Amino acid sequence: MAVSEQDGGSGSAAVHPPELVGREREMAELARALDAPPAAVWIEGEAGIGKSRLLREYLARTAGRADRVLLARCPPLHHPQTLGPLVDAVRQVTETVAGLPLSPLAGALRPLFPEWAADLPAAPGPAEDPTAVRHRVFRALAELLARLDVDVLAVEDVHWADEATLEFLLFLASGVPQPVGLVVTCRPEDVAGGSLLRRLAARLAADSVSAAGRLRLALLPLDVAGTARLVSSMLAGEHVSDGFAGFVHRRTEGVPLAIEGAVRLMADRSDLSHGAGGWGRRRLDEIGVPATVRDMVLERLGRLGPDGRAMLRAAAVLGRPADETIIRAVAGLAPGRAQAGLIEALDRGLLDDEGWGQVAFRHVLARQAVYDAIPPPRRRMLHRRAGRTLEALAPPPVGELADHFRVAGERSEWCRYAEWAADLALASGDETTAGTLLHDLVVNGGLPPASTVRLIRKFPFASFAGPARFRELVPPLRAALAATAGDAVQEADIRVQLGNVLLFMGEDDAGRAELKRAIPHLGHDPAEAARAMMRLGWPRSSSWPVSAHLRWLERAAELEVPSMTAADRLGFAADQATARLMLGETDGWALEAGIPDDADAPAEWQQITRANVNLGDMAMLWGRYAVAARRLDTALALADRRRYRRYESVALVTRTHLDWLTGAWDGLAERAAALAESEDILPLARLEVLFVVGQQQAAAGAYGPAAERLRLVLDGEVDSGALADSMEPAAALARLALAAGRVDEALDITEEPAALIARKRTWVWASDLGPVRVAALAAAGRVEEAAKLTAAFARGLRGRDAPGPRAGLATCRAVLADARGEHASAARLFARAAAAWQVLPRPYEALLAQERQARCQIAAGQREVALSLLAEVRERLITLGALGDADRVVSCLREYGVPAKRPQRGGRRANGNRLSPRELEVTRLVATGRSNRQIAETLFLSPKTVAQHLSSSMRKLGVSSRTALAVLATSAEFAQRDVPDRRPGGGAKNR
Template sequence: MGGGALKDGGRLPALSAPQFVGRDGELDTLGSALERTPAVVLIDGEAGIGKTRLLREFLASQAERGRRALVGACLELRVPYTLGAVVDAVRDGVDNVVGLRLSGLGGALRPLFPEWADDLPPAPEALEDATAARHRLFRAFVEVLDRLDVALLALEDVHWADEATLEFLQFLVSRRPQPVSLVLTFRRDEVPSASPLLRLASRLPSDAHLVRLTPGPLDVAETASFVSSMLDGGYVSNEFAAFLHARTEGVPLAVEESLRLMHDRADLIRQDGGWARRRLDRIEVPPTIRDAMLERVQRLHPDSRTVLYAAAVLSGPADFVTLRAVTGLPEERFAAQAAEALGNGLLREARPGQWSFRHSLACDAVYDAISTGERRAMHLRAGRTLERWPLPPVAQLARHFRLAGVSEAACRYTDEAADLCVQSGDMATSALLLHSLVATVPLPAGILVRLVTKIQFQALSGSDPYSAIIEALRSALTGQALAPGGQASVRFQVGRVLMVAGEIEAGRREILTALPDLSPGSPETARARVLLALPLGNARPVSEHLRWLQEAPPLTQSMASLDRLRLSVERAFALLMLGEEAGWAAAREIPDDVLDPREASIVAIGHTNVGEEATRWGRYDEASARLAKARTLAERHQLVDYLDSIASSRAHLDWFTGAWSGLAERTARLVDDDNGVRLKDRCEAALVAGLLQAAAGDREAAKERLRFAGGDDQQRIEAAAALAQVCLRDGDVDEALGLTDQLAEIVVGGGLWSRAVEFAPARAAALVAAGRLGPAADVVNALEGALGDRDAAAPQASLILCRAILAEADGRIADAATLFFRAAAAWEALPRPYDALLARESSARCLLVEGRDEAGLSLLSAVAQALSELGAHNDADRIGRFLAGRGGDVVAVARGRGRPGYGNQLSPRELEVVRLLANGLTNRQIADVLVVSAQTIASQVKSAMRKMDVSSRTALAVRVVESGLVGELNQRTSSDE
């Protein structure tokens, strides 16, 4: 880059590439770590912090010592060929494989290295098992690394890695001895929550050597040295360095780009023998890297800008021939300006003869600056150019033609790319490619329906992958002239996706409208009736849902195998939801393992759904086994985004069975991730989190979690029951009635006993508390009539509990004590320890009413001890206070797992709220700081006032300051929260 003109007419010196500054410690750590081979080094840092520079400086030192390293980079554009970054690293590291003397395993590499076909062993026999084929491919790569004597494999930007690459990394680190050392760079904030990358470190063998590096920003002195190295070693004033540091926060790339912009604008001056900035009012350094880059780009010759635009459109490394074709410039104009574009510091030679942006931020900034028309034209030229390659990159072609608006080519290449992904086991990329096409390109209705049917929504990351698909389908309905059958097919897909998204009633309406015009006996018709059979949404009799299921066309051999499998899985789920024993026979038809990744996704969902229903029926061993099968399938076939659903179902089961250790942390991870975890899974996790908080005594937080959980149709009944129980403990009978009134018609009136396990006792208790014994008896009778003699242990235990509640309310105390005891035994047999202990508490209280004090007090003391050991400290403390009030000997309550109860002391959260209150913040401001609702803060302030025996906020602030309590906030451990 040439020197700019000084404002006084002189010339600025040309800027040099910055020297390696401020990273000596990290470089030494990296070197020390890799002296102990093999090692795994994870370099985590924000964009522009210098991860790549650190790696390259280290690799240069290794080359001097004769240690061979291979380097690959993961691109933001996810490609559908297996191990893309590893393939590039190997390809760049070896010219040919003639001298490697590979075994027969090497033949497995033929599809990935067609240019080596003449020198590789013959292709091995095809394997039907995708997992076995992938394992063989991994072993072939390991053999290549061994023959090349590779000491280190370095992969950059692993947050963009495809699933197969991440699985290969896990394969490498799990082998003994580990074949090579690994260095992986990534940005943690861009790693999906369910990515195997986050589990890589936790699953390393015990003897593995793991080092984590997180380069930080430069300080002011390092910023001065960094800038000086670009200005030929000239002195940089402290004021100038501090100014740049403040504007860039010490991020090296931001410092470099800002300095280059100031150099281009001649905003640097020589002063007192060194470099400084002009007065602040005469210089405006853009506050973001993006602004700095774009201003630099705008100063280039228009043809040079076009070259940069082409590089941004291509996104990855490209040679001169491809770049020129995408620019559309005549050869002489391209040659005249390419040097300026390639020499301005934004691009680098990624590999010999191929250029790309030095940093993804620069690529993104330049791409966003291209006008819409020019961008579409460039994507079209890119597509036409890449089509002519001997091995066309179909995923890139799909992207280019999609963004060019050429729907026919986009569909063709997307289909091909998605199928290649499925063949390699990468369901996530397959779903992403299909989703991107459907969401952005207007398609004929028939093609649209076919592609939407292929999308595995569970494989897509993000909290809402549905809206864009629904909009595309509705646009086809309103904008295309369709025959009745075509309209019905599109409308059925609208309804199906709406139901998957949780909009149950809207989805049902669309499916009901579509059903008359769907082809009789077709898979669409069968699926429509099965979906209508699911007892979701508003109240309907179970008999109505069963009728839909009975009217569904039978499965026939004329149906595609995937359709038959999907329908059989969905039918089993519907039967179990409706409480039909036949559902278990249908569930036994679901295979334990399958080879086709598309079948694996259906079967994994099937086992998860059956596991959920087994939990509701009280078949906890079956539930555990089904969830384990689902997890195994999801991990084996890299169905990463299915793991959240399995995890939330597992958490629900663990709540019931008393496996509470670590459960709060597991559910918090799911609930708080509103970008990567589906609403359904977040709601189920929130339900469990709320139940845990209620048991620990944090009732306001529990209510907030439970209200959120009620946002999902499948959790709303149990969430309402849990909320009602919390309200009853607080003495708020009207609220408990209101919560259960809304759903009584669905559960009780509709005969949906599979959803009555938690609901029926809550509803009966609320009615009894209101003095409405007749309606309470109706609830019990309805549950008994719907349940019959079915082999459903949890609902049967719930029925016994309901009878006990009714007997106690009716004054039949002896009967109630016996029934509560029977309910406890039934819960214990599942096992369901928390409910068993609460039932024993009720039995003990009945004994006390009968005058059997010794037996009642003894039982209560034992229950309190067991509740504390379980982690239900609020209940244990409540019983302890009752026993103390009776004046008897109270068994000391040991603190076991779970959160503590605080009695009349402020909890850590209440202390935090009071500290903020004492600093003058309003409830709304405190809520914003703590990221909760103002209602929760108001409740916590009220609780603190009650505990401190004051009647105003001001008095509360004074009391806690005088008492020195605010200082306790930093002394309490966060785990207490």
């Protein structure tokens, strides 16, 4: 150690790079995992905790293995380029693929490696579906890794990875056998909700308890002793005083990066002294070490010379490893000055040699601190230089160029490179990145109308979820409309896209109005005209009669579109089937039967997914629940496999609704609540899931909260124009009003919906509304009106095999007979209605009909049989979970002298001691000795949620302590316990 004498013999430290300390156990576990290929290792921890250092130290100690490890690094780019970390890593280990024994599949890599076009096989044939493109790119990339003898793929800072990279890691982790080992480092606090990274973490965690080669490491801060060792390693192994070590630990909280920064800063300040007790601070009461890494970095930056600062700022703007030539060009320095500045930054430990002639910041926090301190005008200038410099690379990093020119304010270059990057993303099947880039361009690019339309047509709408992104597209489209006033053709092109966006947002009436105005001027684009006509044929949001919708459907069907592909024709057939079924037209089922569950042609996958979502919804409307379940399960499987987020979210919500109808209530409250809180749910879908929540509250007897929620849902459906969807919430809200004796309120709620059905003659919409409207009219003494409505309902269902509406009609007839005092007849009719509901199956409605049947039997003098039926209904209501209704039946039984217990509150055990999938995961992790917080971190839950799952598990399994639960979870009996299905109502394939 070099020591200079100052201040009466006190030493000033020469600071060395820190050693890796306090990670002996983690290093051993990492080595064991990587010695059992194929490994799958997850390393997590907060910023600066030493995740990358641990990985790189392992590679340095195992030189033989390091040659077969491909190290990819994910930089914090605004818009990460598709598979960019992997592409950059591959380029670092090989300059050519010539001579590698690649299969024809490797031609799919041409968009990623255009410079290797001469050495790669020919590009494969077109695949219009992005999922098919992405899948063969993944297979080709995995093959390339194998040909390069890659044993382990290590990805640093995976929380910044683009979605395609995350999907590729999932692809590798899901392989049987896994084709290559995986190591990822991650900051959990930076993982967004809904990120694919959570799925990857969950997959690794699921296997990590027992499988060799599977490891999940959570790095924690150093303790005081570890802090002392780290500081000592930077001071040539000299002892540091206990007071100094404690002081550094308190100020840095044991984070290694902060410890290193603190020591370097104090050395820069000559704030260290060496005495008999070892190294310490000169004046503990006078000189304060800044509490944040940022403050330390900026002060160290200020101690560099002007050339060192210039090189650091250029490196910060580049944001990723780069060679001296590129950094020098961005900094604007002559070669000699640039080299001197770079050496100074390396010597001071702010930059690190990455190998291959490249340098980068030692940690992203240091880079961010330097970047944030650059004045905005200089920052824009540096980004402009970075863009001009990187433009000369072959191939150009278009994603980075888009970011640099965007910040620099160079609009035309930004737009050009961003669209180029989006096109490359689409060519690689990465719809998420493409959608983000295109959305940014349309919303913020200030583009001319023709460019706006061109970009909107590229939008991968199926990958969008949530209303905000759609809503932001409306102002630029309206601005484009204003700019093209007087040009009918351009105006029609823009107007039809505006109509489409409004429809995606759920603003159906506004969207349809734009489509109607556009159609007369779309002669130059018959396919777009046909799509617009088809959308106008859908009756969901309009008070038009059925005949008006049918005319639009027929016009669409008659329009000749020679350019229409097989996938387009499939989509049109599905839309025709959906629209006709929504209108109550029986011939829609013949069209539905022609829609396949899957296809060999990738271009048809998206159409089939969408068709299954919509046809499942229509099957629910008609009461064909088996068809609905099959269609929705197919949609969920396709959407999950091919990452159609919009379709997946809608299918999940619709499946949840179906579970409510069919009595699959176990775990339904949790699923519905989770869906209602999801940011990816579109407005109308959110209303549908809130309807399910409200219905469950009503069945449980929480009538006030249920009414508030159902009113919110009904108002939302009406405001958005989704009139067909408003029928169920209107019926549910009116039923609550009737139960409370508020007859006038029930009449008000049902009056307009009933009139709408009568006007449109869409009687298949009346399954729920019809019975409640008839009951409200009868309660108000308007029995003849109730009879006329029932008769119209019956006429409207003639010739229609619609089990759901027919069960509703049977209930209307029973209610009408009861209102007329024909109690014996009414009892028989209610029994028929109960049977009709049960065959669907819709057990809740069947039980309510049986309750009415028993009450009519009592009125008809059949007391004994009625009370026996009521006792049975009570038991089945409790089993189902309808505790509020069970309370009402208990009151009736007691009124007639039958002793009956009220149902116990606080949950039910419909499936005995079977745990939900999440409860099983939590319980098994308890058995490993983990705390609630550790379980929460493992499963990406909150500790409160973990506690709730534990409480539920203990209740179901009949244990009263955490220890007893852990003992039971390790028993052979528990290991063989059946695992409930993961999907919302059935098998696991859809989740």
